[in-house]
Amino acid sequence: MRPYAKAMTRWTSAAFAILTGIIILWPADGLPEGSVNPGPMSRAEAFARAEALTALGRKMFFDPSLSASGKQACSSCHDPNHAFGPTSASPVEMGGPNLDQPGLRAVPSLRYLQAAPVFTEHFYDSEDEGDESVDNGPTGGLTWDGRADHGKDQARIPLLSPFEMGNKDEAQVVAALRRAPYADAFKAAFGADVLDHPQDAFDAAVEALGTFEQSSTDFYPYSSRYDAFLAGKATLTAQELHGRALFEDEAKGNCASCHLSEPANDGTVHKFDDLPKAYWGNLNTDPPFNGRKLGDRPALTDAEIDDIVAFLGTLTDADQAGR
Numbered sequence: 001m002r003p004y005a006k007a008m009t010r011w012t013s014a015a016f017a018i019l020t021g022i023i024i025l026w027p028a029d030g031l032p033e034g035s036v037n038p039g040p041m042s043r044a045e046a047f048a049r050a051e052a053l054t055a056l057g058r059k060m061f062f063d064p065s066l067s068a069s070g071k072q073a074c075s076s077c078h079d080p081n082h083a084f085g086p087t088s089a090s091p092v093e094m095g096g097p098n099l100d101q102p103g104l105r106a107v108p109s110l111r112y113l114q115a116a117p118v119f120t121e122h123f124y125d126s127e128d129e130g131d132e133s134v135d136n137g138p139t140g141g142l143t144w145d146g147r148a149d150h151g152k153d154q155a156r157i158p159l160l161s162p163f164e165m166g167n168k169d170e171a172q173v174v175a176a177l178r179r180a181p182y183a184d185a186f187k188a189a190f191g192a193d194v195l196d197h198p199q200d201a202f203d204a205a206v207e208a209l210g211t212f213e214q215s216s217t218d219f220y221p222y223s224s225r226y227d228a229f230l231a232g233k234a235t236l237t238a239q240e241l242h243g244r245a246l247f248e249d250e251a252k253g254n255c256a257s258c259h260l261s262e263p264a265n266d267g268t269v270h271k272f273d274d275l276p277k278a279y280w281g282n283l284n285t286d287p288p289f290n291g292r293k294l295g296d297r298p299a300l301t302d303a304e305i306d307d308i309v310a311f312l313g314t315l316t317d318a319d320q321a322g323r
Contacts, residue, residue: 036194061078061212062074066177069165077107092106095161095166101163103164104163105144113151119149120140143157152206155205155206160173170199170202177201248261
């Protein structure tokens, strides 16, 4: 970070009184030097940093060298050509240092997670969307059981899971980052000495991955034909309109009670089911999440890509899921 005296010579009108305090922003004519914790930034600087981290996170997402095997990238299981879901029809994917360890759950799509609320065991609809007095139970979060609320927290899991990318600890990930062709870009974003501090470097890495996963063009493009229909740019066939009516009819399919067929006024969707414990078996053996008995409801926006239809790998196409 710039020395205080040098920075003071470059302030413009950077102090804004807001109710209970003062916010000091970096000058608009230049970014602060790279840092894991850069401090307050102007809107332009925050946007520039987000762009830089998105580009860096994109490179990391497709880099197999960040795995213990050197052969498995994030994109190996979350393929952009398959809605950031799996490319195979296998119930689970193989991972670990030798790619011989089966995962514990089917790989989910990473798309359309931007509106997922923070996990809570007691979710109440807003007054715009339903009866706000009804406790809908566990809702929100990322991963199938909601154990992570933010992309950077979720990104830690596969990097260190013995069933996924298989790194033994954060230091092993950082060692791979030091050898990566984008190491200089990493240091430019987070500080020249960041790779000398494994914990800081690992935190920076998952921040970059989490930032990339907020890219709207990649992760929530709303580019399906149904999205075009909602925007008034496409039409549905008579059969499709009939199916939509069944999907929304509370006395028939009632699918829309969980999978909203149109954007909600408050952007909130229900995320979990409280399924019988026998249904889950021992899929989740990681305390304190063992026995939570929860399963995230998958997005159906890209469900024409059948590989991501079912979250336990027990269904193979949309017709089966509809039954």
